Amino acid sequence: MHIGFDISQTGSGKAGCGFFSHALIKAMLELVPEHRYSLFPSFGNFYFDAKMPLANPYSGRDVHYGPRHLTREAASLFWIGNEAEALLGLPDIIHANNFWCPTQFTSSRLIYTFYDMGFVVNPDWTTEANRVGCFDGVFRSAMAADWVVAISDASKTHYLSVFPHFPENRIRVIYPCSRFSDYSAVGKRPKALEGVADGKYWLNVGTIEPRKNQHRLVESYARYLALGGEPMPLVLAGGKGWLMDDFQKHLSALGINAQIVMTGYVSDDELIWLYRNCYANLYPSLFEGFGLPVLEGMQFGAPTLTSNSTSIPEVAGDAAILMDPEDTDSWVQAMLRIAVNKLERDRLSLAAIEQSKRFDWKQSAAALLQLYEEALASPKRRIA
Known part of the structure; x- marks a missing residue:
């Protein structure tokens, strides 16, 4: 042929x-x-x-x-x-x-x-x-x-x-x-995370753009901090996309600039490290054809909180916490709960690895x- x-x-x-x-x-x-x-x-x-x-x-x-x-x-x-x-x-x-x-x-x-x-x-x-x-x-x-x-x-x-x-x-x-074939890879710490303890940050991966819903994510994160959630930084790993010129102003208005780490574009090795060492992978996208950051995070055991919209339930199965991406209160409550419930976090991590093997x-x-x-x-x- x-x-x-x-x-x-x-x-x-x-x-x-x-x-x-x-x-x-x-x-x-x-x-x-x-x-x-x-x-x-x-x-x-x-x-x-x-x-x-x-x-x-x-x-x-x-x-x-x-x-x-x-x-x-x-x-x-x-x-x-x-x-x-x-x-x-x-x-x-x-x-x-x-x-x-x-x-x-x-x-x-x-x-x-x-x-x-x-x-x-x-x-x-x-x-x-x-x-x-x-x-x-x-x-x-x-x-x-x-x-x-x-x-x-x-x-x-x-x-x-x-x-x-x-x-x-x-x-x-x-x-x-997943683009990654080696489940045992450990990756490389990005320079932007120097001083951040392993396992002590929330992670969001993807281009910063309206469809990926980072505006609501940082609002949920700000509310999580205001309600006494453990002050782990939120890492946004991805380049700046279209129609997001006001994003820094939004962070300033929420008063959380110091708690946000924006890595920009990261290498594959750095992405592996981020997935493997995050406290949880947060992916509140409004619309996806598939949702690779969900699958790739699961491959490296990242406990996952993600949207219940479009294709994402096909990817995540029963191995993630699924929520309405526009319901910020649900995201706040899920983050507060998983931040103190280490057993639930560990269960999600093990389930994530098994789910990823289906692809x-x-x-x-x-x-x-x-x-x-x-x-x-x-x-x-x-x-x-």
Whole structure:
């Protein structure tokens, strides 16, 4: 089989979408090295990383990179052109992973990864440019994709509710998994946590942006402190996202600047250390396609307090405390309770490790390869 696979978001600054495609291609190359793999450092006209691929981390007996483009304009001209499919060598499969979706392919089976449509649920969670670009790609997938890979049952249900014309038998749930393969890794303490005792901080991981709900989280934390909760600092591990220019002012208004540690972007080793040594992992996200910080924290035994919304219950199962992400009082009470109940904390830690073992990249890659086989055995989807 000749598999064309979008790796455009797998560069050094990769986030959730990039980790998904990075881990899947690595697992597929290990499971079935005999296929021919064409890996696309650029894909479409929505996302472009000029540094891709300075290094080629994916190697194999029949692995090829290209086409390479030095500018977004050059990439756009190639990918929207009618000759793109032929110039790529007519792959059996072309798998899109960065929201953009081609519509002109007539031979290759087009597989589209669908992450989420939070930008449809609440336009205030992102910028107009990102909202328009993402929705354009998802809309085009509903018209042109032969199959859709959804990263959770919640995402699948949402996709079909927005695009009820899409055939349900051509959308398949394939779960992401942790980026970390070594459960015994100890990681490296971030410099920002010098002086903070191991096991004596609350943790939140993720880009600081409206959808991740850090505004309410710090409000809950301030209330927790006001009610006499143990004064462990709250560590926010993640870069600053969009529409959060007032976040520092919000911390000042709450009077908790000194209790907040903002690490910025952290390395994988630092993230492992943060998960392994936190008192608990707090993840009050309003909307998720999956929720990797929940799973990855559980992998390293982080007791978890998280949202009961969208996909997160699929990830957390019965191994976390699930709450309404908009109910700050519930979050305050849960933090107060777990801060003094070490037995409950230890129980959540053990349950988290067991829950995380249900997600495995090799199983996900095997499911994806099976989908490719089904796609090749089926006619291309036609829109009436």
